[in-house]
Amino acid sequence: MNSFGEKWTFTSFGESHGAAVGGVLDGVPAGLHISLDMIREELEKRAGRKPNLDPSLKGRETGVSPRALREPDEVEWLSGVIESDEVTKDQRTKGLVTLGTPIAFLIRNKDARPEDYEWLKHTYRVGHADKVYEQKYGIRDWRGGGRASARETAGRVVAGCLAKQQLEEKGITIHAELVQVGAEKDPALFAETIAAYQKDGDSIGGIVECRIDGLPVGTGGPIFDKLQAQLAFAVMSINACKGFAYGTGFEGVTEPGSVINHISGGIAGGISDGSEIVFRCVFKPTPTTPKALKKLNDQRVNVKMVNRSDACVAVRAVPVVEAMTALALVQFL
Numbered sequence: 001m002n003s004f005g006e007k008w009t010f011t012s013f014g015e016s017h018g019a020a021v022g023g024v025l026d027g028v029p030a031g032l033h034i035s036l037d038m039i040r041e042e043l044e045k046r047a048g049r050k051p052n053l054d055p056s057l058k059g060r061e062t063g064v065s066p067r068a069l070r071e072p073d074e075v076e077w078l079s080g081v082i083e084s085d086e087v088t089k090d091q092r093t094k095g096l097v098t099l100g101t102p103i104a105f106l107i108r109n110k111d112a113r114p115e116d117y118e119w120l121k122h123t124y125r126v127g128h129a130d131k132v133y134e135q136k137y138g139i140r141d142w143r144g145g146g147r148a149s150a151r152e153t154a155g156r157v158v159a160g161c162l163a164k165q166q167l168e169e170k171g172i173t174i175h176a177e178l179v180q181v182g183a184e185k186d187p188a189l190f191a192e193t194i195a196a197y198q199k200d201g202d203s204i205g206g207i208v209e210c211r212i213d214g215l216p217v218g219t220g221g222p223i224f225d226k227l228q229a230q231l232a233f234a235v236m237s238i239n240a241c242k243g244f245a246y247g248t249g250f251e252g253v254t255e256p257g258s259v260i261n262h263i264s265g266g267i268a269g270g271i272s273d274g275s276e277i278v279f280r281c282v283f284k285p286t287p288t289t290p291k292a293l294k295k296l297n298d299q300r301v302n303v304k305m306v307n308r309s310d311a312c313v314a315v316r317a318v319p320v321v322e323a324m325t326a327l328a329l330v331q332f333l
C-alpha cells in the first residue's frame with residue numbers, strides 16, 4: 001500500500017534511481033498557509049546537510065549517505081497550491097497557500113547512478129528488501145534501494161510539513177530528537193561514536209524520541225483507533241524502524257506497578273489525556289556497509305565498491321519521525 005490516511009490521504013511515489021520521488025496529498029483544507037522555509041529546513045535535516053550532532057562539521061552530518069548530501073531536493077509543486085505573499089504566523093516568509101484540491105509535488109533524483117548497481121541485478125543484499133520484492137512481485141527495481149530506499153522518505157517529509165503546519169495552527173507541536181546511538185546515551189558523544197563505526201567500515205543503530213505537545217484530551221478512540229496504535233502504524237512504516245514504545249515501554253517491564261503505574265505517556269485507553277505524549281522508536285544499523293560489500297566481493301560477487309549508505313540512519317530519521325507523527329495526528333482533527 002502506497003497511501004496513508006483516510007482524511008488526509010498521502011500517496012507516495014518514486015524509486016531511488018528513477019526520475020523522481022514525490023507525493024499526492026488529498027483532503028488538505030483550502031487556505032492553509034505553507035512555509036517553504038520550513039519545508040527546506042526539514043529536507044536539509046533529512047538529507048543530513050543540517051547537522052544537529054556536531055556543529056563543528058559546518059553543514060555535514062557524521063556518517064550520512066554521500067548521495068543524500070549531494071541531492072538538491074528541490075520541490076516542484078504541480079497542483080493544489082498557489083503562491084502567497086502573506087507572512088505566516090511564525091514569520092517564515094515566502095509561502096504557498098492550499099486550494100483545497102489535490103496537492104501534487106515531486107523531487108527529481110539528480111544524483112541517480114544506476115550503472116553502479118548493475119551487480120545488484122543478480123544479487124540480493126542481506127537485510128534489504130531485494131529478495132522478498134522479487135519473490136513477491138517477480139520483478140524489482142535493482143537500482144539502489146529502488147522503492148524500498150530511504151530516499152522515498154523525502155516525499156513524506158514534504159507532506160508531513162503541511163500536516164505540521166495544520167497542527168501548529170491548533171497549538172499542537174511535535175519535536176523529535178536522537179537520544180541514543182548504539183549504547184551511547186550522551187548526545188555530546190554521538191558524532192564520535194558514529195564516526196568510529198564508519199571508520200571501521202560498519203554501521204550502528206539509534207533511538208529517536210518524539211514529544212507531542214498541545215494535543216487536547218480526547219484524541220484517539222477505543223479498540224482499533226487507539227492513538228498509540230495509529231502512531232505506531234505511521235512510525236513503523238519508516239525504513240529501518242524496528243520498534244515503537246510509549247509510556248512505560250519496554251524499560252517498564254522491570255519496575256513494579258506501584259512504582260510506574262502513574263506513567264501514561266500521554267495516552268490512557270488509547271485516548272490522549274491532555275499531557276505531553278512521549279514515544280520512542282528504534283532504527284537498526286544500515287545493512288549495506290563497506291564491510292558487507294567487501295564480504296560480497298570475497299564471495300566473488302564482483303561488486304562495484306560504491307557505498308552510499310548511512311553509518312547511522314537514525315540521524316536522518318528524526319524529521320521523518322516528526323512527519324509521520326504529524327500525518328497520523330491530522331487524521332484525528
Ligand code: EPS
Nearest residue numbers: 016065067068144145149150151308309
Ligand atoms: C539508501 C541508500 C542510498 C542513500 C539513500 C538511502 O541510496 P541508493 O543506494 O538508492 O542510491 O543514498 O538516501 C538518499 C539518497 C536520500 O535522499 O535519502 C537506502 O537504502 O535507504
